[in-house]
Amino acid sequence: MAADLAGGGVGAAAPVDPDGPDGVRMTWNAWPRSKVEASKCVIPVAASIATIRASPSLLVLPYAPLRCKPPCAAVLNPFARVDFAAKIWICPFCFSRNHFPPHYAAMSETNVPGELYPQCTTVEYAPPPLDAAAAAVPPPVFLFVLDTCLIEEELGFVKSAMRRAIGLLPDHALVGLVTFGTQVHLYELGFSDLSKIYVFRATKEISKEQILDQLGLSAASIRPGTAAAPGYPKAGLQANGLLPSGSVNRFLLPASDCEYTLSALLDELQTDQWPVEAGNRALRCTGVALSVGAGLLGACMPGTGARIIALVGGPCTEGPGMIVSKDLSEPVRSHKDLDKDAASHFHKAIKFYDNLAKQLVSQGHVLDLFASALDQVGVAEMKVVVERTGGLVVLAESFGHPVFKDSFKRIFEDGEQSLGLSFNGTLEINCSKDIKIQGVIGPCASLEKKGALCADTVIGQGSTTSWRLCGLDGSTCLTAFFDISPGERSSQPGTTNPQLYIQFLTNYQNPEGQMRIRVTTVTRRWVDGSANTEELVEGFDQETAAVVLARYISLKMEMEEEFDATRWLDRSLIRLCSRFGDYRKDDPASFTLHPNFSIFPQFMFNLRRSQFVQVFNNSPDETAYFRMLLNRESITNSVVMIQPSLLSYSFNSPPVPAMLDVASILVDRILLLDAYFSVVIFHGMTIAQWRNMGYQNQPEHQYFRNIDTNKLFLGVKYTDIFEMARFLLAKLNPSATYNSAHEVAPGSDVIFTDDVSLQVFCEHLQRLAVQS
């Protein structure tokens, strides 16, 4: 049994495109019809949506979508019933009849518009701009916010990363620069006479209005000036004609115009010159720097895709957003402190960043956070901003580390590696009547557009049917949670449509700056009554379920004090197995699971041991970082975060998936562990010896070397054997511990741990699941 459960491995999930053409994966592909049934299913009904995933087969329609009458406003889709003669379509969500507008006159059964093709459940509209003004594509804005409280070496890395990034920016992109340390320096790049810097102090919070006022960007501060000097020539306010708010282009210049200036500024950029007293941390006002950046972008035209790219090298120690005092004797808060509510700055900082998030969301701008430090920098506090704005986050030990360097580069790169950064997204969800939306977990922010479709209970960003995605890219993934609350009428079987429909509309500005609307409409089956377990089982997606559960539990851990995640998971798993397992009561040995559930216990086993649940092995910053990525990555990637994939390389055969078990460690194998956040290459004892002898440099062993250099995005390559071993061993199933040494196979390894092994875990599960 145990072998069965563990046998699947990650390798099993190798379909061509697990997400399907729509990029939508659900925990249940057949939905229980009633609330009671839904709760018996244990795993929440949820959908993971890859909102703008690139797809070769995507149909792009050069016109605006046709919408149902309000309040439904669903977009015409293949599931609508169409009367070609009468030129009428019936909305599958609200069953309203809508007339086609005149320009659909030419439509007929043989001339069907693209959005009605049955296979085109996902289409993208690229409506022509309404007028010339809308046609002018505002250039993207990149505002760099650099920490200068760094040692020289780190500052050097930052500078070179910056230089590279600037070189990669499109010429028309607008660039701004902010540096900060004890104070915040905002560079007026458009001032040609000399280097001009606005200096802000860290000690108090400044509102967006104050910032604009102080920069002379607010309407109030511009008007009197112009009024007072009527005869004056307009001083290049409209230089590039793109920013009606005018003088903000003193600070934001096209990359092509300011490349030289920026490079000169970087050349002379020094580490922060304010003295640091002995026994103290440098004064670093990250919070104010971000406020200033956000405030400046606030002067940009609404709708401009703008990102603040923050490079932070240490904790904020002064002013709003501070996470620790400057006194070195006070350590940065740990999970333990948070648990005991002993982190004195935490709540204040959270509040500050929460407000900052609201501001950025309302402006539609993004915060990307690149944190490189040996200690924590406050990612846990800043998480709210990054996540709500859909920003990118990278956590590394040094700006010289490839994790930072490569990731940073990828943001700006064009071509295949490009992230396809998009801006200004909004997501709307429509669904059939009996379905309510509880909320969304992921990089988005609620637009607080309440409607009949909102559920009473809220998960994540809820109480709305529409969300803001300030920043999104091809891999951005959201998880929507649904509640089933059938009306009285619809609860009578047979009277209603056996299909349910859900439609996702994503408005966004693609990397080229054009507005696009992606519409995905999916349908699923209702399962009536409690008898049809079989149908539910058939519709279960265990990978999605594991990931959704991980996301859900992470959220609960953050939101609920005293939440015992392990216990909650165990109970859920037992309930699930009780409900869907095949067994005889009180006979553990009779227990079996349907293949659709077979790996699920193993996922749970690993989830229980993962960084998402066992947070005490990590700092709050790391935890926040892991969770942010968990929430925004695709199901496939997220599964790896929960249960790493292990590939075994040998000389004689192609790489094969290996069991995530200490037993897979063999002397003549190279193991590649992909835990998403890190990739570990483990050389078996013999291989290590060969390597030390330099075999990989011999032509005949080319292949051997390639394993080492085969890198993944955000990967970490441990080449130190001990380091690697520690990491790898922590991830492996402790099937062999010093407690079970008698079973150890020759040449394999032993893990020194008190954790139970998967086998033991499964045994207990079986026992509990069958209890009456």
Place this chain on the structure above:
Amino acid sequence: MASSQPFPSAPPRPQPGFSPSPNPNPSSTADALQTLQIGRAPPPSAAPRAASIPFSSPASRFGLSRPGPPPFASRPPTTSAPITSNGPPAFGLGASRFPPPPPVAQRPPLAGSPASIRASPQAQVSRPFTGSSPSVPPPSSQPFMGSPPSSQPFMGSPPSSQPFMGSPPSSQPYMNPPPSSQAFMGPPSSRPFAGPPSSQPFAGPPSSKPFGAPPSSQPFGGPPSSQPFGGRPSSQPFMSPTMPFPGTPASSLPFGTPSWQFQTQQGAPPMPGTMQAPPRMFGMPPNMSGQPMAPFPPVTGHSPLAGHQVSTQSKIDPNQIPRPVPSTSPTLFETRQGNQANIPPPATSDFIVKDNGNCSPRLMRCTMNQIPCTGDLLSTSSMPLALMVQPFVLPHPSEEPIQVVDFGESGPLRCSRCKGYMNPFMRFVDQGRQFICNLCGFMNETPRDYYCNLGPDGRRRDVDERPELCRGTVEFVATKEYMVRDPMPAVFFFIIDVSMNAIQTGATAAACTAINQALADLPEGPRTMVGIATFNSSIHFYNLKRASQQPLMLIVPDIQDVYTPLHTDLIVQLTECRQNLEQLLDSIPNMFENNRVAESAFGAALKAAFLAMKPTGGKLLVFQSVLPSVGIGSLYSREAEGRTNVSSGDKEAHKLLQPADKTLKTMAIEFAEYQVCVDIFLTTQMFVDIASLSVIPRTTGGQVYYYYPFSVISDPAKLYNDLRWNISRPQGFEAVMRVRCSQGLQVQGYSGNFCKRIPTDIDLPAIDCDKTIMVTFKHDDKFQEGSECAFQCALLYTTEYGQRRIRIINLSLPCTSMLSNLFRSADLDTQFTCFLKQAANGIPASPLSEVREQITNLCINILHSYRKFCATASSSGQLILPEALKLLPLYTLALVKSIGLRNDGRLDDRSYWVSRSASLSIPMAFPLVYPRMISIHDLASKEDDGSLLSATIPLSSEHINDDGIYLLENGEDGLIYVGNMVNPDTLQQLFGVSSVDGIPTQLVLQQFDNDLSKKLNDVVNETRRQRCSYLRLRLCRKGDPSGLFFLSYLVEDKIPGGLSYVEFLVHVHRQIQTKMA
């Protein structure tokens, strides 16, 4: 009253009869003078020059006039009666009495006498007059003068009188001087002593004192060294080169030439010539020995006015009224002789001090040269008891420098009880083993290493080797004990307004240029640090320490809660950043060329700069052009509000002269605490609320410079020169000052530009040679007759070169229980300055009418006291003026009419006047109130004997002719008044245009190749040198507003709501009579 005297007849104004112009005298100023005189009867006849004659004649006039107390009367013909009644008005007095003439020859003689003179008490009295005499000479010309003899009284002791007198009478005198005048002068000046001879004779009589009170007279004479008007005390005037023109004397001033670049002439150091004049001993006037006294003789004695003889006509001859008389040649003044304090020469005269125990009167002088034994006596006299201390005053170049004494590690020797510093008046007893403190009377043990035997005379044998025992002023090297930190570097931080208005008016460019040029005058060396910032609605700092790059501009946008944008590099050594700084200054005007920010965050900029300077302290120089409108300490246009609320305004009007709120005051106190001194240069064309702004300089030891309305054509030169003087004049930093005095008195208060945190000391972030501090005293005990009262000012400061020093200034004066002695030794200069400062302090606090009344009452009370207790013998109909204070009425009148006390003045003008008065020195106080006026059109005909400036004209429109051109200067502004009938040739020569209308209003004086133009330039340059200030020239044309503006300076005229000089005398006289009754 009227009835009695004849006076009436002589209206001040010109009398038809005389035609001045006609005056033959080609010689000196003739024209000008004459014109003036015209009014007066005598003039005509009097040959301008003809000194001799003049006198005689003058005498008569004088007599008349003065005596003719009527003079006053005259005006009021009818009403004036009062005066008249007296018969011999005081005025006339002096003059009439003494026939000046004799004097002439005399001078030489006098010299000899001095000593003797002194001896004789009486002699002293005489002085005053004498002084005046100088003016007399010219006698002929003016009435007053004319009657040299008599005149003197008024004129007063020549010396003093001059200033005022100056004009009319004086002018002539000057001109003529040589002859007769000298006579007077000489003696007079000689002061008391000198006077003797003559005086006695005349004086002899009791009365003499009044007038004579020679010494006293000086005060009026006014302006010390500078000699604004007449220059010295009369005596030398003519003779000596002292005169301004020659310029020499003054030359001492650093300013000197260089500063005025614009004026070509300046270059030439005039001085030399001047110097030549052999300094005379102050005491002994070179001139006529006898003369001085003479004047008084009779009647006058006390009061000038009283014309003795009614005989003269009834009228008061305005020309006979006491007026300041300038003097010229330097006298030598020994501060003590025969173990007695000498009475100092007028502050406005040119003198060379020999410090032999008491300090130079330039450094510190008292309102009275004898101290009343009791408080009752003091209050009976109604006179103030105060010191004017100007600790860094420029010495005369011929004086020996202040000696520096280093006591080594132990530091300067001090009394162990009162902490007074060792000085010449500490008495060593018990073979020198102990010494008695002259301040607190405590018996101290002499430290072993300071011990020295006493000689047979009871003095230590080493007295002459130890400066602290034989000099009134010394400097001690301060030890560690006197430092809370290392002496601060010389830090100069400039902040410049770059708001739209400042840019558009050219003020920013002018400031940048001025700073750029002035950099060369900053002290050399590594201790000199500079910083710069600009501001409009935000504050822009500049990091100048960037080796090969442009400066970095750092903007502090938060003007509510400012901060400094860098930890270091905002203030850097001048040597390190000079090039960057120069380049930056060049580019600032262009950089902000298109600036359309109209707001100005003055307060915030100040605060931010302060934060940058906080660690060191230093000088903060602010160039501001508009009303601070945003940020900390922003202000609003109260002026407009004041106008709209006229109804409620009158009672509350003075509140607009108070600071708008306390923000700036609080800031200023913090600045002072960290040794930051702020100077504000207001280059503006609008209301900037000086009442509020000036709090900062006043509290931090700085000052306000005011350029209104700012003109890009004519003001940059002044701005530059002011700045240059500001940074290059002698000054000290992080100073603390305390004045101690003998038991019996205690310090009542300090007044000036400083910050006071503890009752006994005043903090001066910076103190310079132009700043004067007034210290008032009150009795807390009695003095014994014959004892001395000592004053000791101790100033601890840091030099520009980083040395910590203690400057000790000692003055020991005899105590007296005789009221007459107080009047005789009264120091008009100091008293008047004291009144000025009291008035300035009162203006923001009380309604204007009250202040004016207070000032007038001060004058009346003093004269009344004198009349009641010291001149009882004279007829009640006479206005009797104490000789030493005979110009008091004139100055009081002028003060009451000065800008600060006018109803119609702009708020800012008045506030500026108030703020300027607060730190004004004695020599500069006079021109501020009673400006110096000379004629220009006839300069070419005057002899260039260095006395061009001494030919002053009384400030009366009677002396202004339509065909004349006049220069009136008050130490800061120069008004050139052009009549409407001026000879086109003259215009051509002076201004290069042939019609009045062709002269630009924003006048930049050019030098043309002709004698007249050269002389005008000489005069202007000499004035600048004397005043240490670059005159801001302004053209005033008859018949347009500028002409009216000029006329408003003629304080002797009757104006709406203001009395004429003669009327005022009558008024004073009446008041006294009322009180007597």
